Amino acid sequence: MPGKKLACVLPILESLTNGPTKSSRKTCYGRAPSVLVLLPTQELAKQVYAEFEVYGVSLNLTGYCLYGGALYRSQEASLKRGVDIIIGTPGRIKDHIERGNLNFSSLKFRVLDEADEMLKMGFVNDVELILGKVKDITKV
Template sequence: MTKFSDLALDPRVLQAVSEAGYETPTPIQEQAIPHALQGRDVLGIAQTGTGKTASFVLPMITLLGQGRARARMPRSLVLAPTRELAAQVAENFETYAKHTKLTKALLIGGVSFGEQDKLIDRGVDVLIATPGRLLDHFERGKLLLTGVQIMVVDEADRMLDMGFIPD
């Protein structure tokens, strides 16, 4: 049986995973993490509650462990269809990146642009956003996406069902 420690994750990530009470990866994690760590494109499909979010957050934290964010240029982008899902991804990131110096910004509607602009201006490693709010910031010239090294489209099928194809 595979353990998280067999997956070549950053030791700081492994510590956070252990502190969260996990020892063995779920099938989606076991299959996706090694490919993500190699920089490959991954398409994951699994039932709710199987750890899909960790299957992209854990390798993302490991890969971003080196380097620093620059102002207005996030190093990774996670798109989620709803505020609730984006907030859940942000919560996962905080749980598993707590022993690193990586930074994140959550761009969702219902939160002032001012607060979000401050975070972006400082520079963030991980940008977690809904499509509408991401476009708002991009169109206002507050965000440059040329530095994005890792991109995740979470719940892509749902996003398409919701009509985000034109975006």
């Protein structure tokens, strides 16, 4: 399973650091994320985040994993500092959107991993709300 998740992570990291979006990547405090990865479960979100950490940190990219059951305040504080990549579950992502903690104005990539499972698990409304907040992404 890690190989499949890595196949998703590496092209995104490469594009953020070397691709056409590099010049537009903000590095300031409170910056909005460039990537959103939605997964159906906490376990999958943690796996993808672990893959990101291995490679993203060495490329000077920051990320955060958002899922239910984790301390909300620490998640909120990390989002306020600014992140490049948000990885998380629909329910917690929705919570942060509704509280005004997430801004998708700089989003370049969105990934729905195991979307069929998210829908089977009853996240249809959450996914629709989240994607409704994502503005059209210009092809790069």
